[in-house]
Amino acid sequence: MHLDADAFFVACEQARDPSLRGKKCAVGGTTRGIISSASYEARAAGVYTPMPTTKALQVCPDLVLIPHTPGLYGRVSRRMFDLCEMVTPQVERRSIDEGYLDVGPCGFGSQAELEASIRALDATIVAELGLSISWGLATNKLVAGIASKLRKPRAFVVVPPGEEAAFLAPLGVGRLPGIGAKTEPRLVAAGLRLVADLLVAPEARLRSFFGDGVAEILAMARGEDLSPVETVEWEAKSYSQQETFARDIADFGEIERVAKRMVDELVPKLRADRKCARTLTVKIRYPGMEDVSAGHSLPVASDLETDFYPLLAPLLRNAWRQRRPLRLVSVRLSQIEERARQLDLFDDGQKEKRRRLAAAVDALKQVKGGAAVTRGHQLADSGRSGARGSTTHGSV
Numbered sequence: 001m002h003l004d005a006d007a008f009f010v011a012c013e014q015a016r017d018p019s020l021r022g023k024k025c026a027v028g029g030t031t032r033g034i035i036s037s038a039s040y041e042a043r044a045a046g047v048y049t050p051m052p053t054t055k056a057l058q059v060c061p062d063l064v065l066i067p068h069t070p071g072l073y074g075r076v077s078r079r080m081f082d083l084c085e086m087v088t089p090q091v092e093r094r095s096i097d098e099g100y101l102d103v104g105p106c107g108f109g110s111q112a113e114l115e116a117s118i119r120a121l122d123a124t125i126v127a128e129l130g131l132s133i134s135w136g137l138a139t140n141k142l143v144a145g146i147a148s149k150l151r152k153p154r155a156f157v158v159v160p161p162g163e164e165a166a167f168l169a170p171l172g173v174g175r176l177p178g179i180g181a182k183t184e185p186r187l188v189a190a191g192l193r194l195v196a197d198l199l200v201a202p203e204a205r206l207r208s209f210f211g212d213g214v215a216e217i218l219a220m221a222r223g224e225d226l227s228p229v230e231t232v233e234w235e236a237k238s239y240s241q242q243e244t245f246a247r248d249i250a251d252f253g254e255i256e257r258v259a260k261r262m263v264d265e266l267v268p269k270l271r272a273d274r275k276c277a278r279t280l281t282v283k284i285r286y287p288g289m290e291d292v293s294a295g296h297s298l299p300v301a302s303d304l305e306t307d308f309y310p311l312l313a314p315l316l317r318n319a320w321r322q323r324r325p326l327r328l329v330s331v332r333l334s335q336i337e338e339r340a341r342q343l344d345l346f347d348d349g350q351k352e353k354r355r356r357l358a359a360a361v362d363a364l365k366q367v368k369g370g371a372a373v374t375r376g377h378q379l380a381d382s383g384r385s386g387a388r389g390s391t392t393h394g395s396v
């Protein structure tokens, strides 16, 4: 099963304030922000996501704009997935409002029994959380994911075993997850409009669009997908790094620089894993194994270095009260969440810019090696010596 909550942030707000129901409303930044979720009534009036708030108010002047409520969406999301776990323990929380349920191992006697169980779960989610959910049921994640999105909102689309390819064939190529907003128009212009068109196209032609990914795209077009529902215990994960100094350090600037470099190394790992972290904890150690730590949580989980930098100096100052020379510094990112793309849209666009910059730097480092790009604050650190050992525990 794939479940996808309809207009999730708006639905959370409507559940909190029923007077918003049935209205043209949207959650988004109020001044220079971006619409991150729009009610279906607002969508009918031309509001979509992501759209700049100013533009949304132009196309829909009576739009009720709701500022984002910190904490609310994460709380509702956790409860939604907890309810899913009453049907099956195999729940993959793909994002804040989407997930996969593996109902295979649950021992349902028949298709009807399974569907009844999902409909009961849907009714519970509606009653308790006031959400509306679209469901897709299929033999694999790929087809279930496409099915749930086909007739939103409040859809329940079942693709019987063996009918995966027939189900996909009449759909537009853009429905396949591998085909994005850039590739789709190019394919359509080349006469490859439907998934079925891909299956009969000459391979050389497909190669000009997909390169070495042709086999993968064709497998998708046939509705084949073997990826398992991944129920990672992501909440228990953390990303941490520590450094033991050869000589004890008593210079705050140097300590801060070391901690910043750890943030610079840990945060790209978060991004590579498509995760965000809420809590930053620094730990210092005086000679003699005496540890002191201090931590702080962001209101919303992040995967950007720039969100964590401002926390470092105050946390280090808090922890390093005695001002005696230090033996070790460590940085830990915890309260790890799946990256929820929507959460990025709540700001004035700066964050999106930073994310694009971060993605470009990550890509450059992959091609040219880790030393290819250096943040300015690390330049003073480049002649650093005396590090005795630096240990990285990736995702634990």
Ligand SMILES: [Mg+2]
Pocket: 004, 005, 006, 007, 008, 097, 098
């Ligand atoms: Mg959704």
